[in-house]
Amino acid sequence: MSMNEQCIDYCGIFHTMIKSRLSNFLWSCIVVLFIANCSYAQRYTLKIHTPEQAILSKLSYNTTFQDSLSVYKTLNLLIAELYKQSYLTASFDTVFFVERQAHALLSIGKKYAIIHLQKGNIEDFVIEKAGLRKDFLHNQNIDFQYFISLQEKILTYWENHGYPFAQVKLDSIRLIDNQIFANIDCEKGTYIxxxxxxxxxxxxxxxxxxxxxxxxxxxxxxxxxxxxxxxxxxxxxxxxxxxxxxxxxxxxxxxxxxxxxxxIKSSQFDGIVGVLPNQEQKNRVLVTGQVNLNLANLFSTGKKLHLEWQRLRSASQLFNFEYEHPQFLKMNFDINAKLNLLKEDTSFLNIRRNIQFSYQLTPQQKVSFFTDYQTTSVTDGSTNQAAVGQESQRFIRFANTNLLSYGISYELNTLNDFLKPQKGWYIKGQVGTGNKKISPRLGSNPAVDTIFRNIDLNSTQWTLSLSMQKFFYTGKNTSLMLKTVGGAILNNQLFMNELYRLGGLNSIRGFNQNAFYASHYLVNTAEARLYFEETSYLFAFLDYAYLSYQIPTQSFQDAPLGVGAGISFATKGGVFNFAYAMGVSQFQQFAVNQAKVHFGYVSRF
Structure with missing residues (x-):
């Protein structure tokens, strides 16, 4: 029960008017409780008798109950609802039981209106906070329902400004015909x-x-x-x-x-490391593997640390670092720092540094401001250096670039549960812009030099991203998740090493990790979940995407589709994930021998 409800006492307002009927009703309640002791396990039905059936028919209430106490509670709620509708003398004159059926005799009475309502001792600024003019409460004609609304607004103001026990009530009540003359007063109580x-x-x-x-x-x-x-x-x-x-x-x-x-065990660790003979360098070994570490609530202060390393091929590596410091210097904003490194075989090396400041607008909304510095470097083994003649027009795909950008993001989270969401929204949108500089290495190939001389080496670049998830409650242990994730890089001079990388367990299932390049993409997902434990569930999914890119000498577009099913199983030590998926695209047939199995075990501590 809220504090507003505790402070509203309809019976107290009209105590002298309904005292006798309330007394009769309380005696009836005693009878109800006595009968409850005699027949506790029996179910009860309720029948209300009143000459004003037209009014009663507009009210919603239960008619079957597990025990007689529930009958009493329902009758109380009905009286409160009638009070709200201005039937201020409504009461149950008699309540009696015949075997397991409760009979209640209801007298509704006249409908009263409140007129000539005077302000009393309520301050003008409080009236304004309630959304009314200062002179509103001067001989105003309002009905009882509006008085309840006004009462709620005034109480809400005071309970949020140090007076949780404030009471708003009618004073100097005079009852004439079907009209009530009264003052509206407030007793604020103790300042808390x-x-x-x-x-x-x-x-x-x-x-x-x-x-x-x-x-x-x-x-x-x-x-x-x-x-x-x-x-x-x-x-x-x-x-x-x-x-x-x-x-x-x-x-x-x-x-x-x-x-x-x-x-909650939210810190995570998973990884695998392999040692293989190095086929490129004799008498040496090649260390491959993947390590993922997430530390949550460091030092019991809400700080987060994320480290990820991945090396699945001899010349390719991925490294991610992220640190989040909430309430930085005890101020009302969080700071987040990221470092991302991607080395793609002998083609290029990308390094991205990002720092972000976030402010919590409301418990569900957050706004962030960020700066981002990205550099891409072409390695000596890239096709730019090997391209000759007409082939250079076709295969010039990489370039040395750097981009310094600034942007803003907005996040909305109304999910009902972090671990087991079954309803609500998650939305995050981001926009950034900055200056990009291309630094070509000229002189090694005339054809390549010609292409670079015909493009703008300094330009403005925009990046847009959007992620939306909606969970639908479909049953006690089932839910449906719809998700849309999209992004766009807006610039006329883009190269392959600047593009988004998509494909795999976290984007388009049914394809290899980072199988696709894109400057524009949209991935739509539908996933049905069946929970058999609090955080363990079976799922079936469909991922459908559209993606494209255009670089100076090449363009591409595709609409890959992935379908499959799997299980996420929580144990005491962590979470096991398994998904079987089949995908189809321009470069992959929809066939069993092309299916992908995504699995892993994440240790939680």
Whole structure:
């Protein structure tokens, strides 16, 4: 029950008017509870008798119950609803049981309107915060439902500004015919400030970090809205789980927030390393493999560290580094630093450095500003140096470039659960722009030199990206996920080593990792999930993509399709993922012998 509901006392407003009927109703409730003791395990049905059936028929209520106490609760809710509709003398005159059927005699009475409502002691600025003019509450004709709405707005303002026990009520009530003359007054009660956060449970997190993250500072005025937002923020953390709803403990003029947390195993490690004979250099070995390390909630302060290394071919390597520091210098923004290195056989080397500052607008929304510096270097073994004659027109695909860009991104997350999302949205959009410089190595081939002299070596480049996921609740243990991911690089002088890389487990399943190049792409995914444990599920999917690119001497477009099924199985030590997928594209037939098996085991700790 919210604090607003605790502060609204319809019976108190009209105590003198309905005292006798309420007394009769309470005696009936005692009878109900006595019968409940005698026939606890039986199911009950409810039948309401009233001469005003037309009014009753517009109300929604249950008619079958597990016990007689539930009958009583339903009758109470019906009276509250009638009060909201201005039937202020409504009451159940008699409640009795015949075997397992409850009979209730309802008297609805007249419908009253509130007129000549005076402002009383409520301040003008509070009236304005409720969305009304200062002079609104001067002999105004409003119905009771509007009074309830006004009451809610005033109480909401005060409970978010240090007065959680404020009461808004009618005073000096005069009942004439079907009209009520009254003043609207407010009793704010004790001024309450936030005190400390009381953190319990196995989830470990430092109080300073949590206070900054939840934006609940000691000695600030109490705010019920901040308490509600704190629950949503805590549920968004991947390494902690809220064991039970937040509890607010009031002591004198202080409010203590009791937070009970469980730890979630969200740090990850997986990897495999192989040692093979080096076929290119005799008497030497070749180290291959893949290592992926994610450390979450470092030092119990919410920091994150990600390291990834991959070497599946002798001349190709991938290295990723990412560090996230939340609440940097105890300010309300996070800082994120990334380094990405990609060496593609003997063709090129890409290095990308990125730094990003993020600010949490609301528990569901985040905005970020970033700067990005990318360099691409052509290695000596690239086809640029080997190209001769007409072949140079066809195979000039790589170039030395550097790009310094700036941009902004926006993120929205309304997923109901981090580990087991079954409804909600996840949306992230990003736009960036910067100056690109091409640095060709001229003089080695006249044909190559001619091509570079005919293009703009300094230009403006834009990058756009969008990711959208929507989860649909389809049953207690089932969900449907629809996802669209797209990106575009907008520049007239693009080369292969600048393009997006797609294909594999995290983009288009049914194809080799990084099988496709693209300057424009759109990947649509439909995935149905069947959960058989909290975080373990079977899934079937379809990935459909459109991608294209155009470089000075070559263009390409394709629409690959991948379908398949798999399982994600959580164990005490980690998560096992297995997916069987078949794909079709211009370069791959839809055949069993072309199917791909994506599998892996991620250790969590």
């Amino acid at each position: 400030r936030f005190d400390t956060l009381l953190i319990e449970g196995e989830g470990k997190v430092k109080g300073d970090f949590l206070r900054n993250y939840l934006k609940i500072k000691q000695n600030e005025p109490f705010s019920q809205q901040k308490v509600k937002e704190a629950e949503r923020l805590l549920k968004a953390l991947p390494y902690l789980k809220l064991k039970k709803p937040l509890e607010v403990v009031f002591e004198y003029d202080r409010a203590f927030i009791l937070i009970t947390l469980d730890k």
